[in-house]
Amino acid sequence: MRWSLFVLLLAGLPLLGIIAAGRDPAPYLEMPPTTRYVSHAGFSWPWFCFFVLADLLLIGGLLWAIHHGRQNKREATKRPDLPRALKMATTTAGFQHPRRFPWWGWAGMALCLAFWLLAWKRFTWFWILQPHTFLPIWAGFILAVNALAVKRSGSCLVLRRPLRFLLLFPASAGFWGFFEYLNRFVQNWYYTGIEGMGPQEYSYYSSLAFATVLPGVLSMIDLLLTFPALGKGLARCRPYHLPSSRWIPVICLLAACFGLALIGIFPDQLFALLWVSPLIIVLSIQALAGRHTLLYPLRHGDWRPxxxxxxxxxxxxxxxxxxxxxxLARWTYTIPFVQRFHLFEMPILGYGGYLPFGLACLVAGSLVIGDPFGWEDADHLNAVSAPGNR
Incomplete structure (x- = not known):
């Protein structure tokens, strides 16, 4: 029941804003979404510079954490008082040795490459399936990434939690479907190659494609953790204690809800909240409920999450x-103020939206399969071995 109310809150806020502004909500609920009803502002150098600064701050913070973690990792390995269990907990994928690249990884790579070719070519014999190559490409990619994690660390997310990993696919369809719904209010991207699809056909094929988002991102997290600078290093960074005032999550929750309600009214000014507000809402609710958020490990110097x-x-x-x-079936971007300097279809500054989106993926994935990387155990050991507790 509480999750139903939570979903209604997130989905209802933008629609409530549209209705409060006296607009017709019908275009925002169109299925499939093909109507273009948002006229975006053109390129703006002041806004472009603002988003450049924001992206540089985010990326600079990530690079600083990685560099700081590498230094602390080297220092930690020299400490005789560091518990052996803590050293083991700061690695990923269990405590196994690297192995050979598994056969199913080669199969995944073959599947990915074959459908990559089919997606970019226009073979006449393949025309019926031409718009539907997204799923096999990403299914092969997910297998290959997990196989590479096995080669590097001896294990992977698929092998550690196979049944729960399968649950990520249906959960992912609903998860990314929610962001598609939010995009209706700002229309930062739209699809071509879906003309002529009815509501049921579009829902079916889009759900298959959306189902790969969470498995793909969480598998990539698992692979990146096999690199010492991102695994052991980031687990031993400088502790950072967030303010403990209960008013902070209340204020963050109200601000995020208010911003989400306004994205359809001010799509040019507030489009970035599509990626930020849902995450802030979830973290605020978790904090108010007394649950640990992905920010909690920072107090023990664990920056990995x-x-x-x-x-x-x-x-x-x-x-x-x-x-x-x-x-053939593809998306195109129309992002206000920054629609220049593209890398593929995406304006280069648009890639900054992937950074908070990754945190949202971790939160959503953890709700489905629990603690997929053993960070809670490592966080406990970090707390025990902290200077004030020894």
Missing amino acids: LVVPALAALACGFFWEMWNYFS
């Missing part, structure tokens, strides 16, 4: 945009 998901989504975003570029 904040840095690695952002990098994982950015890496996946590169492949999303690349494989989309020459596909």
Whole structure:
């Protein structure tokens, strides 16, 4: 029941804003979404510079954390008082040794490459399935990423939690479907190649494509954690204690809800909240309920839940945009103020949206399969071994 109310809150706020502004909500509920009803502002150098600064601050913070983590990792390995269990907990994928690249990883790579070719070519014999290559490309990619994690660390998310990993696929369809719904209010991207599809056909095929988002990002997180600078290093960064005032999550929750209600009224000014507000709302509610959020490990110097998901989504975003570029069924961007300097279809500054999106993926994935990377255990050991507790 409470999750139903939570979903209604997130979905209802933008629609409530439209209705309060006296607009017709019908275009925002169109299925499939093909009507263009938002006229975006053109390119603006002041806004462009503002988003450049914002992206540089985000990326600079990530690079600082990685560099700081590498230094602390080298220092930690020299500490004789550091518990052996803590050193083991700050690695990923269990405590196994690397293995050979598994056969199913090669199968995944073959599947990915074959459908990449089919997606970008226009074979006459393949025309019926031409718009539907997204799912097999990403299914092969997910297998290949998990196989690479096995080669590097001896395990992967698929092998550790196979049944729960399968639950990520239906959950992902609803998860990304929500962001598609929010996009109706700002129309930062729209699809071509879906003309003529009815509501049921579009819902079916889009759900298959959307189902790969969470498995792809979480698999990439698992792979990135096998790199020492992102795994062990980020687990031993400088502790950061967030303010404990209960008013902070209340204020953040109200501000995020208010911003989400206004994105349809001011789509040019508030489009970035599409990626930020849902995450802030979830974290605020978790904090008010007394639950640990992904920010909690920062107090023990564990920056992995904040840095690695952002990098994982950015890496996946590169492949999303690349494989989309020459596909038949594809998306195109219309982002106000920054619609220049493209990498594939995406304006280069638009890639900054992948950073908070990665955190949202981690939160959503953790709700489905629990603690997929063992961070809660490592966080407990970090707390025990902190200077004030020894």
